[in-house]
Amino acid sequence: VPEQIKSKRISCRAGIDEAGRGxxxxxxxxxxxxxxxxxxxxxxxxxxADSKQLTEEKRDRLFRVIQANNDFxxxxxxxxxxxxxxxxMLRRPK
Numbered sequence: 001v002p003e004q005i006k007s008k009r010i011s012c013r014a015g016i017d018e019a020g021r022g023x024x025x026x027x028x029x030x031x032x033x034x035x036x037x038x039x040x041x042x043x044x045x046x047x048x049a050d051s052k053q054l055t056e057e058k059r060d061r062l063f064r065v066i067q068a069n070n071d072f073x074x075x076x077x078x079x080x081x082x083x084x085x086x087x088x089m090l091r092r093p094k
Contacts, residue, residue: 002035002074010036012074017051020080028085031077039072 005012012034020028035043046065047058054062066073 002070002072005034005036005072005074010038013037013040024082027082028080029077030080031075033066033073033075035073042069042072 013036014032014034016030016032018028018030020026046062046069048062051059066075
């Protein structure tokens with residue numbers, strides 16, 4: 001978590017996306033990116049948009065931008081294996 005967010009309890013905006021096709025075809029990957037609400041214009045100027053509107057090359061470039069701007073941009077990724085997904089589905093109450 002960027003220090004300015006942790007230390008000052010700043011309001012943030014988050015974007016979440018997922019990729020995958022479910023437990024039969026492989027893992028599900030969930031990612032979150034966030035920044036202070038006051039810095040949203042910075043994100044627009046850096047070229048961020050809906051990931052489905054970006055080419056793979058632009059997404060790769062933007063990941064490097066996130067890493068270079070970790071003073072105000074935070075992120076996290078979680079990968080759920082097919083086994084975890086299947087086991088979780090079996091435990092759901094019906």
